[in-house]
Amino acid sequence: MTLAFTLCSVNYLAQAHTLGDSLKQHNPHIKFIIGLVDKLETKDIDTSKLPEYPLLELDKINIADLAGMCDRYDITELNTAVKPFYIDYFLKNHPEADNIIYFDPDIIVFDKLTHLEENLEKYNTVVTPHITTPYNDNKWQNEEDVVNTGIFNFGFVAIHRSETAQQMIDWWCKKLEKECLIDLCNGLFVDQHWADFFPVYFDKVLINKHLGYNVAYWNLHERFCSQIDGRWFINENTPLQFFHYSGYLIAKANEVSKYQNRINFEERPDIVPLFELYRNALLKNNELYWKHFRCDYIKPPKIKRYLRVRKYLKMPLEKLAQLVES
């Protein structure tokens, strides 16, 4: 049996809902769960708008040091840090699940995932590279940015229940408990950069170069989208498996993604219908209603008092530090 899940806060429930529907349409046999990095009981929610998929709140999956993680991380870091902890929870509490798939909430599935499920019989882990060919331009993001943040995109990962996968998840959890930070100068970029180690540390990791997986702004330079007889294809010969609308905002519907400047709708009319259908699906699933809810795990901004006292107390040592540094 295959279990798929996503992670989001209440403000992203329209996206998670849309993902769940697309998965169900093509893969009714896959069980879908929404991991909620948020709390429901604190909010006045119109329950008729909730998606029909099970919601699993973060404080229900027995993370040993959840309080510490909440303290250390900002909301982005926390959202990504809990990924392997959810996988670990599913491995332990859903013995019927042989395969576990993670999708970012801003993904939609376009096909029956036969190729993936077949590969999960041969491999312990399936990851997708951001790019499988060079960019050959100077736009943002470029090849060094990909290196800096991780060569695989962790909007998707799939694992097959096995001893090695469990070891991998254990190691990943250990790293993400304390070092799921965005700190590029020290080699850290949330959960994603750590996963560069997967193919060198662990056996049977498939670096999946199928062009229909995880199609997104970072790889559209090598992937042209088209619809043939109602089905979406990449480069006219590879069936689109799932599309990742990373950094797309309904409020800025004429921008492909806020994280880049390579791909735009004027030069890429092929992707326009893909974004239109996404926008419509989000609106249907009450994006405008959900987006206003504030996540319970967002920390209030830190208020620093006695600023002047701090400054003078710290000055002598700071001067000394600057001296030995130069």
Place this chain on the structure above:
Amino acid sequence: MLFFTLCHINQLPEAHVLGDSIKSYHQEADFYIGLIDKKERIPGNFRANYPVIEISEVKIASFDDMAKRYTWTELQGNVKPFFAEFFLKQAEKVIYFDCTTLVYNPLDFIAKSLNNYTIIIVPQLLHAGIHPDEKQILNTGIFHSGFMAWRKSDEAKNFLNWWGNNTATKGYIDLCKGMNADQLWLEHVPNFYTNVLIEKHEGLNIGAWNLPERLIDISKNTVNSQPLISVNFKGMKYSADYKQKIKKYLIAQTLPMYGQPDPQNKKIGKQFARNIRKINSFIDKLIDLI
């Protein structure tokens, strides 16, 4: 099979010691020294035992810019793709080692793998959770560019072209921006090319970065129970034995003519400053309690 290394004039003794160690297992193989300098600048009393190819023979289109742009260390890594391409014109199989390497066993298994693969790269680490600071390895590269091997092929050529394009312009050591001379570009290699072998031999390219996870047994010449293949002394204190070997090839100090001087090592000062600032952040925590 052709072996090569790259060095500045000052490192010619190390390169010779590497050559000697390769020759003791592969008498028939070619060993070349790629020199990032002019041969005529090699001090007169130094007799090179191995053929030296100077940088001008490799004809790198953007070399003048590279020499202005990069430090000595950066330049040494960044010319690697161009030398590799040069040597692949004369041999079917080419193996690169950093000049600070010593070889302890034959490399036939690499030659054999090259029958099935066009590019061989070696990870810095092989075992999860043992190195005390794994993020430092993430920062500098999953793979180590101190060892590589190629088979003459379109794929190897394409790879070297792409790699050289990047090392020519984006070969700085600037970890905040995802650059580490020639090395960090290797992250993309398994994703971009098909016939890539990630060589996980425990005894290959032993160095400061992987010592914590490799148990070396001198009496049996093994690493984690596999034969010891090579040790790379880059960034490590040279062992007495290694120093002894280098002494055989004395050379008068000669500064590189291409590239900018390497910045002085500020590591200790920075570490000290970080500790001082830790005291200051403690002051912050105390005031927060008021």
